[in-house]
Amino acid sequence: KAGVTQTPRYLIKTRGQQVTLSCSPISGHRSVSWYQQTPGQGLQFLFEYFSETQRNKGNFPGRFSGRQFSNSRSEMNVSTLELGDSALYLCASSWGLAVKNTGELFFGEGSRLTVL
């Protein structure tokens, strides 16, 4: 069974540019969550999508956006990049609201974004 796949794994952008990251969840999983991980702030929740609808959103500016397609694949976009956006962006999938059953989020290996 394939795991969560994130592309690209590494990318370098300059301030002001925009970036799109992609996440393919485990087959059959309908929920996709995005997290930002930095050494200073740790893992911070960006948003969650379930059945193409954003279900929950963290405290990030509107420059961070996402969407989910009918096949559950998800993309997140960051516009007008800032130096502070340099981070590991992790995608996690689960079948549904797993928190009440197993607490299990299946994470991908992340997309490491460097903003120069």
Place this chain on the structure above:
Amino acid sequence: QKEVEQDPGPLSVPEGAIVSLNCTYSNSAFQYFMWYRQYSRKGPELLMYTYSSGNKEDGRFTAQVDKSSKYISLFIRDSQPSDSATYLCAMSGDNYGQNFVFGPGTRLSVLP
């Protein structure tokens, strides 16, 4: 004050030692408590899941939750070099959906 506090370490122990990892939290609405392990350049993977207060054991790992003190722990018995990783506590509540709140992580090194 952050919602979830965790000693970042690094914590170095000899092989075979008992390791104690801890998190404190401030939000009494949390009911679901998880421990994730993250190896370098990998995504986190779930180790333990506990609902409400109590203990849970799985092999060499034991998770404890004390909701009255807002304190959770993960114990690793007979630690192995392969346990060297960053350990993240995470928690959530009924109103959080998939929004898990993670601790900053404790980096553990088990020395052979």
